[in-house]
Amino acid sequence: MLMAPQKAAEAAGNAADAVQQAAQAAPAAAEAGKEALGPLAGAPWDTLTPWSTLPQASTFAGNTDTLYLFIVALAVFFFLLVMGVQGYFMWKYRRLSEDQKTSSITHNGKVEFLWSAIPAVLLVVIFVWGEVDFLKQTIPPTDAVQVRVTGRQWFWTVDYPDYPGVQLTSSVEESSVTLVVPKGEPVQLTMTSEDVLHDFYIPAFRIKRDVIPGRYTTLWFEATQVGEFNLYCAEYCGDQHSSMIGVVKVLEPANFAAYLAEAGKLEQEPNEPLPVFGERIYKKRGCNACHSTDGSPKVGPSWKALWGKNESTDKGSVTVDDNYITESIWEPNAQIVSGFEGVKMPSYKGQLDEKQIAALIEYMKTLK
Ligand code: CUA
Numbered sequence: 437m438l439m440a441p442q443k444a445a446e447a448a449g450n451a452a453d454a455v456q457q458a459a460q461a462a463p464a465a466a467e468a469g470k471e472a473l474g475p476l477a478g479a480p481w482d483t484l485t486p487w488s489t490l491p492q493a494s495t496f497a498g499n500t501d502t503l504y505l506f507i508v509a510l511a512v513f514f515f516l517l518v519m520g521v522q523g524y525f526m527w528k529y530r531r532l533s534e535d536q537k538t539s540s541i542t543h544n545g546k547v548e549f550l551w552s553a554i555p556a557v558l559l560v561v562i563f564v565w566g567e568v569d570f571l572k573q574t575i576p577p578t579d580a581v582q583v584r585v586t587g588r589q590w591f592w593t594v595d596y597p598d599y600p601g602v603q604l605t606s607s608v609e610e611s612s613v614t615l616v617v618p619k620g621e622p623v624q625l626t627m628t629s630e631d632v633l634h635d636f637y638i639p640a641f642r643i644k645r646d647v648i649p650g651r652y653t654t655l656w657f658e659a660t661q662v663g664e665f666n667l668y669c670a671e672y673c674g675d676q677h678s679s680m681i682g683v684v685k686v687l688e689p690a691n692f693a694a695y696l697a698e699a700g701k702l703e704q705e706p707n708e709p710l711p712v713f714g715e716r717i718y719k720k721r722g723c724n725a726c727h728s729t730d731g732s733p734k735v736g737p738s739w740k741a742l743w744g745k746n747e748s749t750d751k752g753s754v755t756v757d758d759n760y761i762t763e764s765i766w767e768p769n770a771q772i773v774s775g776f777e778g779v780k781m782p783s784y785k786g787q788l789d790e791k792q793i794a795a796l797i798e799y800m801k802t803l804k
Contacts (some may be wrong), residue, residue: 494641576656587634590676606682612683635671714799
């Protein structure tokens with residue numbers, strides 16, 4: 437970029453001003469950021485600046501970070517050592533005159549033994565250290581709070597066997613509280629997938645494991661800080677993979693049960709119109725992952741102007757009415773709308789009751 441000197445100086449001045457303003461704004465932004473970090477305000481960042489490290493919010497986090505730093509320090513030390521020695525030898529043994537001959541040393545047994553043995557010992561140290569931590573993370577304590585996690589394209593469903601009726605989900609449209617756990621108590625997740633490979637990842641806890649269709653995998657952790665932390669799907673699982681995010685909320689054990697009961701219920705509020713309740717279900721039970729309400733194409737048919745429409749399906753034409761919608765929720769693959777044959781929607785049998793289905797239908801009717 438060519439600039440007249442005066443212009444360049446002006447531009448530099450402006451840039452300096454901008455930097456100064458940014459610096460002044462930073463503490464305010466950090467404060468605002470901390471506030472906004474509550475519901476995460478749709479911003480999936482784990483830290484406020486790219487330079488700060490992730491919070492260490494579980495009992496595993498400290499050990500994992502220490503091992504990581506140990507490996508980084510080792511790598512830096514040996515990089516500097518090898519490069520330093522190389523540079524020194526290049527200088528020391530440089531060619532001094534035209535007729536200088538290279539000496540005929542072929543090898544040095546002692547040195548070669550050391551440069552094999554020392555790294556071998558260090559690698560074993562790293563392996564044993566990692567293995568001990570890995571075993572700790574693999575074997576959950578028997579008194580852990582039990583949580584069942586199901587991955588679906590593209591949301592998480594979280595159930596608590598000891599709290600019947602409570603179900604939390606993630607949502608592709610907002611980062612909502614998806615997992616509630618007590619501080620200072622072990623929590624065990626038993627995870628599976630209804631469709632493809634997903635991967636359950638909570639960076640602040642330093643835990644991550646694949647979620648596999650047709651198999652159960654487990655994870656456990658003990659949270660050490662009250663607060664909210666992001667969870668992600670860390671395995672590319674299709675179109676909306678990057679929206680498969682949620683929030684882990686860590687509470688004081690005394691508040692856990694009450695909060696969970698409140699957050700996990702999906703009931704019509706007093707005076708709440710049925711279509712409004714239906715919209716809440718649409719957002720909280722993952723319908724929005726595959727069905728738009730504005731006519732735009734997604735993985736499944738849009739709900740816009742769907743009610744009363746004549747759809748052609750793989751079993752013939754059908755009018756979209758209460759029966760067809762209920763059937764499509766319970767047995768999604770009974771009559772598949774033309775053009776969506778390859779899509780495998782999971783059944784919601786047992787997950788939505790009659791009232792919730794009625795609310796969804798009333799909501800659909802409003803989408804003209
Ligand atoms: Cu689920 Cu990526």
